[in-house]
Structures are given as structure tokens and as C-alpha cells.
Amino acid sequence: MNKHTKTKINSGKEEGEIASVFNRRLFLRSAGLATSLGTIVIAAACNDDDDDPMIPGTGDAVDLGSGDIGVLNYAYALEQLEAAFYIQVVQTPYSGMTDAEKAILTDIRDHEIVHREFFKAALGDKAIKGLTPNFAAIDFTKRDAVLGAAKLFEDTGVAAYNGAGKLIKDANYLLLAGKIVSVEARHAAVIRDLISPKTASFAGDDIIDANGMDKAVAPADILSAVKGYVKDTITGANVGK
Template sequence: MNRLVKSKNNSGKEDGEITSVVNRRLFLRSAGLATSLGTIVISAACNDDDPDPMIPGTGDAVDLGSGDIGVLNYAYALEQLEAAFYTQVIATPYAGITDAERAILTDIRDHEVIHRDFFKAALGDKAIKGLTPNFATIDFTKRDAVLGAAKLFEDTGVAAYNGAGKLLKDGGYLLLAGKIVSVEARHASVIRDLINPKSADFAGDDILDANGMDKAVAPADILAAVKGYVTDSITGANVGK
């Protein structure tokens, strides 16, 4: 792939080339737009035949609910976290951020906001509340900290969608989830390339299994992995049941 843009940090030293920035941005924008067009379809699918709205958990706990609604709320919770993270990244950019990096991270932010709003609109009164993120452990002033967190969130998101897909009973929901996870995988790839340009890490052994497939992780394990980044207590015991 051609390298179109060279970027420099504040010290004047090259910090690496960004892979096909223009093409990548256009591709990411197109992917986000395609995902947003599914809103009408999934909204129509959430009709009165769906399971009853979730029952709030005890105290401040958030219960994702059961059945397909539980799976959609699970995805909504994760998209809330990602949208909040990238919104913070762009609001308080790290030291030395390049124009190319800012452009890519802005596009990813826009996609995650689309995904978050997509699920909120689709779920309607069955949606969980807006969650409160906790990013106290992330130093948003440092590039390594921000991109490291972005890598964690994106890899986790892909594994989460892969793990939850088998729990969906409605084929329409599964199709739309597949479209969204493909966008999340592209996010994961571009973040990995920003961290380690020109390497094969965009699809590293840490995220692929022995068959070259993206890993699939169960909701309980994903929720445990991200609980430190959300102030709310979330229970997904009945997701997909």
C-alpha cells in the first residue's frame, strides 16, 4: 500500500509514515455511513413482539436484559464506552498529535458515535441508561497511553461482537452486527498500524487463533475486562438467554 503522508512530532523528528491516509479516511467514512443506514431496519425490527424491557438491577447496577434485547444492550454499552473515549481523545489531543492522526481518530470517533446512537434509537425504551465512563487510568496527554487504550478497546470490541453473534436469534440482528464488527476490525487495524507502522501487527497473533480467525470472547469475560473503565456496575447474566 502506498505511503502518502509523512508526519512529524513537535520535536521535528519523523514519527513514522501514516499508511494511505486519504484512502483510509475515505474507506472508514464509507464504512460508518453504511452502518448508519441500517438504523431504519433494526428500529423496525424492535416491535411489540420483543421481550419486555429490561428490569433494572439492584442499586446502581445496570441489567442488560435477556434474549436479543440483552445482546443489543450489551453492544450499546460497549459502543457508549468507545464513543466516550474517542470524544475525549479529540477534545484533549495528546502531545505531538499529527494532522493525519487527528484525522483518523476523528473519523473513528464519528463512527463510534454513530454506532452508539444507532443502538439507542433501535432499542428505544428497552435501552439501558447512558453509562458513566471512568478513564482515570488513561493519560490522555501521552500518545502511547491513548493509542494503547484505543488498541485495547478496539480489540475488545471485535472479540465481543464475535462472541455475542452466536447468541442472537434474529437473523436480521446478526447481519447488522456483522456489518458493525467489520468496521470495528478496521478500526483495530488502523490503530495497530499507528502504533507500529509497516508491521504485520495489524493482524497479530494476540488477536487471531490458530486457524487465522479473530478470537470470540463471551459477554461475561468482556464485561469483566472493561469494568474498570465504567463507573456503573453492569450485569449481563441473561444476555442471549
């Protein structure tokens, strides 16, 4: 693996600073979850020597769990993958990346870090470990490769949240998922527009059905689709049960 494909899910000081600028207590309160999930505390900074639980694991088997905890861990796993991807994209910009493109991709990175840290803190000691990404198949030096991967991750993320919605039993968690999937859909739209500007691709018929609805895909199918991008073996057989 070359320098363009190496990444850690936690990239250190800059990432910690991004996470720390958001008021997590306000986020929880706005979603009606402050009491049930408690106060979120994010370290403002760390370095490579820190004993940080977000340092990638070793490619072990990971069981997401059952019930709503399983659904939240499922979302947490996907947010880890997306955050790691965009961290790498911003750290090693592809050839010819414009200032406008970098600004968009940096904003998406920041959102994904916040989503990841939110789920980590909400789950507490029930959270799965930090996963080990596998981006060896992505050439981070090439625009088409990066945006193509971004399109895959964003479309998959939207379909994953939609598919998991019916499995969530707690109405507060469902509200939270709805708030996050709407942001993921915005990401998906802008990535598609970067690939094919000034076209209708942002809501193409490959993702929107005849009724104007987005796809909803079951966790088992999503995990199968993304397994090539994660070294860990993720088991989600009991998600939502």
C-alpha cells in the same frame, strides 16, 4: 481527576451534529430492519443544560436484560464506552498528535457515535441508561497511553461482537452485528498500525489464531475486562438467554 480525564458520554453540540448527518432510516433499511426497529430520530444539537438521556449516570447497577435485547444492550454499552473515549481523545489531543492521526481518530470517533446512537434508538425504551465512564487511569496527554487504550478497546470490541454472535436469535440483528464488527475490525487494524507502522501487527498472532480467525470472547469475560473503565456495575448474566 484532571481536565484530561474528565468526560461526558454526550459532549454536546458537535456530537449531536455528527450524529444528525447520517440518514438512520437508510441505515436501517439497508440492514433490513426499517420495519422492526422503526424510524430513528437524533437531535441535531444540545447543550449542557438539556435534559438529555445520554448524560452519564451515577454509577448505579445496570442490568442489560435477556434475549436479543440483552445482546443489543451489551453492544450499546460497549459503544457508549468507545464513543466516550474517542470524544475525549479528540477534545484533548495528546502531545505531538499529527494531523493525519487526528483525522483517523476523528473518523473513528464519528463511527462510534453513530453506532452508539443507532443502538440507543433501535432499543427505544428498552435501552439501558447512559453510562458513566471512568478514564482516570488513562493519561490523555501521552500518545502511548491513548493508543494503548484504543488498542485495548478496539480488540475487545471485535472479540465481544464475535463472542455475542452465537447468542443472537434474530437473523436481522446478526446481520447488523456483522456489519458493525467489520468496522470495529478496521478500527483495530489502523490503531495497531499507528502503534507499529509497516509491520504485521495489524493482524498479530495475539488476536488471530492459527486458522486465521479472530478471537471470540463471551460477554461475561468482556464485561469483567472493561469494568475498570465504567463506574456503573453492569450485569449481563441473562444476555442471550
